[in-house]
Amino acid sequence: MVLPQDFKDKMKNLLKDEFDDFLKGYDKDNFYSLRINTLKANVQDVLEKNIFDFSPVKWCPTGYYYPVNQRPGRHSYHHAGVFYIQEASAMAVVECADIQQGDKVLDLCAAPGGKSTQIAAKLGGTGLQISNEIVPNRAKILSQNIERMGVKNAIVTNESPEKLEKVFPAFFDKIIVDAPCSGEGMFRKDPAVVNEWSLSQVEVCANRQGHILESAHKMLAENGIMVYSTCTFSPEENEIAVQKFIEKHPEYILIKPDVHKFFSAGIPQWADSNNADLCKTMRLFPHKIDGEGHFIAVLKKTVGESCRVKSAKSTADKKLLQPYFDFEKKFLKDISFSNFTLFGENLYAMPEGTPDLSKVKVLRCGLHIGEIKKNRFEPSHSLAMALCxxxxxxxxxxxxxxxxxxxxxxxxxxxxxxxxxxxxxxxxxxxxxxxxxxxxxxxxxxxxxxxxxxxx
Ligand SMILES: C[S@@+](CC[C@H](N)C(=O)[O-])C[C@H]1O[C@@H](n2cnc3c(N)ncnc32)[C@H](O)[C@@H]1O
Structure with missing residues (x-):
C-alpha cells in the first residue's frame, strides 16, 4: 500500500520506535465483522444456527468477525435486519456511552447508521433517539438502515449541528459525535481515502470538529455523556481537539470506560499537554488490535442545565385513523402504537417525548406505520421490519x-x-x-x- 509521504513522516515522528510495527499493520489481512441486532434476534439463537464461522469481537458483546469468503450481506438474515455489517473498531464507540433504557440520545453525524443502529439496540425501543446526518443522500441511507433494523423509536433528521443546537438546548442524556475526519485509520480498508488526504485536509477537519463539538456541548444536559470519536490518527483531530474543548469547557471531565483495557491510552504529549486525563481517551491501532484505526474520548458534563422541550402533540384525527385501527384489529396482536401523526397520507407513531420538530428537516418521524389512502390502509415495510x-x-x-x-x-x-x-x-x-x-x-x-x- 502506498501511503502519503507526509503522513509517514508525521507518524514516524509521533510513534518513533513503534513506527515499524505500525507500518507492519498495513500488511495484516483485512477483518470482516458484523453486529447481531438484538432488536430482531437473540444473539445465542443466531450463533446456534451456525450459518457463519463467527469469532467474537472482544469489546462488543454483539460483535463477531466472519471469514472473508463468507458473504453475510447476501444472506436473507441481512434483509431481515438480523445483523449490521460494521467494522470492529467502530463498535467500541457506542459501548462507551453507557446508554440506559429511557435515555434521550443524539447521534449527531450518523450516516450510514452503524452507531445509530447500535444505540437503538441498547435502547431496546425505549427512550428517544435522534439520528442526524447533514448530507441529504447519506441521510436517506441512514433512514433505510434504521428501517431494516426494525427500529421503532428513532427520528431521522437532515440538519447541520448549528441548526439542531437551537432546537434541542441542553436536551440529551447522551450524544455521539462520530466526527467527519481525515480518515487516516481507514487507509488500510479503503485505499481510495488515501487520495483525499493531505496535511491541510487534517486542519480543515480539526476546525470543523471544533464547531461540531461546540454544538454538541449546547445540546447535552447536565450529567450527560458525550462520546467523541474519529477514524484518524492525527493528534489535531484527537487529543488536541479534546484538550482544546476541555480548556474551553472546564465543566467536562474525561471518563475511562470499561473497554479502555482493550486499547492503547491517548497520549497527552501528542497534544503538547500535561493533562494526564488524556490517557483516559483511547487509541485503536490496527497493528495492536483486530480492527481499523480509531480514537475515542468519553466526556461527562458535570455542570450545566437540563432543559425540557415541549413534546409535540399527536396531530392525527382519530376518524382519519379508522382504516389503520381496522387493520390493527384484523392483523396485529399483542402490540399497539400511540402518539400518531400524519404527514399527508403517511402515518407515523412518534416516540414518547418527541419535541416539536417543525423547524427541522425530518426524514423519519419515528416508526412509519403505513399509508392511509382514502379509506384504505397499506402497512409500510418499516412496520413489517419492526414486528415479530x-x-x-x-x-x-x-x-x-x-x-x-x-x-x-x-x-x-x-x-x-x-x-x-x-x-x-x-x-x-x-x-x-x-x-x-x-x-x-x-x-x-x-x-x-x-x-x-x-x-x-
Ligand atoms: C464518520 S462518518 C459517520 C459514521 C456513522 N456514525 C456510522 O457509524 O455509520 C461522519 C459523518 O459526518 C457527516 N458530516 C460531514 N460534515 C459534517 C458537518 N459539518 N457536521 C456534521 N456532520 C458532518 C458526514 O456526511 C458523515 O456521514
Missing part, C-alpha cells in the same frame, strides 16, 4: 436457504396455504422480512422494489 411473528395473526416463515425465501426477496409471487387471507408477515426462520398480501392461496409480494435482489 408474535405480533401478527398470520405469518409465513421460509427457511433461510429455501427457494421460497429467495423467490420472495426477488419479488416473485408465491403459493401459500389456503387458510391465509389478507396481510401476512413474511419471515426467514421466524425473523420478519416484509409483507405479502394473500388471496386464494397466492401471496402477492410486497417486498419493496428497491430492495429486491436481482440474479443478473
Amino acid at each position: 411473528k408474535n405480533n401478527v395473526k398470520q405469518f409465513i416463515s421460509y427457511p433461510c436457504d429455501s427457494d421460497e425465501m429467495l423467490d420472495y426477496l426477488k419479488g416473485e409471487t408465491l403459493n401459500t396455504a389456503d387458510d391465509l387471507k389478507g396481510w401476512c408477515l413474511v419471515c426467514t426462520d421466524g425473523y420478519s422480512v416484509g409483507w405479502a398480501k394473500v388471496s386464494d392461496g397466492i401471496a402477492k409480494n410486497h417486498y419493496p422494489k428497491g430492495l429486491r435482489i436481482s440474479m443478473a
Whole structure:
C-alpha cells in the first residue's frame, strides 16, 4: 500500500520506535465483522444456527468477525435486519456511552447508521433517539438502515449541528459525535481515502470538529455523556481537539470506560499537554488490535442545565385513523402504537417525548406505520421490519436457504396455504422480512422494489 509521504513522516515522528510495527499493520489481512441486532434476534439463537464461522469481537458483546469468503450481506438474515455489517473498531464507540433504557440520545453525524443502529439496540425501543446526518443522500441511507433494523423509536433528521443546537438546548442524556475526519485509520480498508488526504485536509477537519463539538456541548444536559470519536490518527483531530474543548469547557471531565483495557491510552504529549486525563481517551491501532484505526474520548458534563422541550402533540384525527385501527384489529396482536401523526397520507407513531420538530428537516418521524389512502390502509415495510411473528395473526416463515425465501426477496409471487387471507408477515426462520398480501392461496409480494435482489 502506498501511503502519503507526509503522513509517514508525521507518524514516524509521533510513534518513533513503534513506527515499524505500525507500518507492519498495513500488511495484516483485512477483518470482516458484523453486529447481531438484538432488536430482531437473540444473539445465542443466531450463533446456534451456525450459518457463519463467527469469532467474537472482544469489546462488543454483539460483535463477531466472519471469514472473508463468507458473504453475510447476501444472506436473507441481512434483509431481515438480523445483523449490521460494521467494522470492529467502530463498535467500541457506542459501548462507551453507557446508554440506559429511557435515555434521550443524539447521534449527531450518523450516516450510514452503524452507531445509530447500535444505540437503538441498547435502547431496546425505549427512550428517544435522534439520528442526524447533514448530507441529504447519506441521510436517506441512514433512514433505510434504521428501517431494516426494525427500529421503532428513532427520528431521522437532515440538519447541520448549528441548526439542531437551537432546537434541542441542553436536551440529551447522551450524544455521539462520530466526527467527519481525515480518515487516516481507514487507509488500510479503503485505499481510495488515501487520495483525499493531505496535511491541510487534517486542519480543515480539526476546525470543523471544533464547531461540531461546540454544538454538541449546547445540546447535552447536565450529567450527560458525550462520546467523541474519529477514524484518524492525527493528534489535531484527537487529543488536541479534546484538550482544546476541555480548556474551553472546564465543566467536562474525561471518563475511562470499561473497554479502555482493550486499547492503547491517548497520549497527552501528542497534544503538547500535561493533562494526564488524556490517557483516559483511547487509541485503536490496527497493528495492536483486530480492527481499523480509531480514537475515542468519553466526556461527562458535570455542570450545566437540563432543559425540557415541549413534546409535540399527536396531530392525527382519530376518524382519519379508522382504516389503520381496522387493520390493527384484523392483523396485529399483542402490540399497539400511540402518539400518531400524519404527514399527508403517511402515518407515523412518534416516540414518547418527541419535541416539536417543525423547524427541522425530518426524514423519519419515528416508526412509519403505513399509508392511509382514502379509506384504505397499506402497512409500510418499516412496520413489517419492526414486528415479530408474535405480533401478527398470520405469518409465513421460509427457511433461510429455501427457494421460497429467495423467490420472495426477488419479488416473485408465491403459493401459500389456503387458510391465509389478507396481510401476512413474511419471515426467514421466524425473523420478519416484509409483507405479502394473500388471496386464494397466492401471496402477492410486497417486498419493496428497491430492495429486491436481482440474479443478473
Ligand atoms: C464518520 S462518518 C459517520 C459514521 C456513522 N456514525 C456510522 O457509524 O455509520 C461522519 C459523518 O459526518 C457527516 N458530516 C460531514 N460534515 C459534517 C458537518 N459539518 N457536521 C456534521 N456532520 C458532518 C458526514 O456526511 C458523515 O456521514
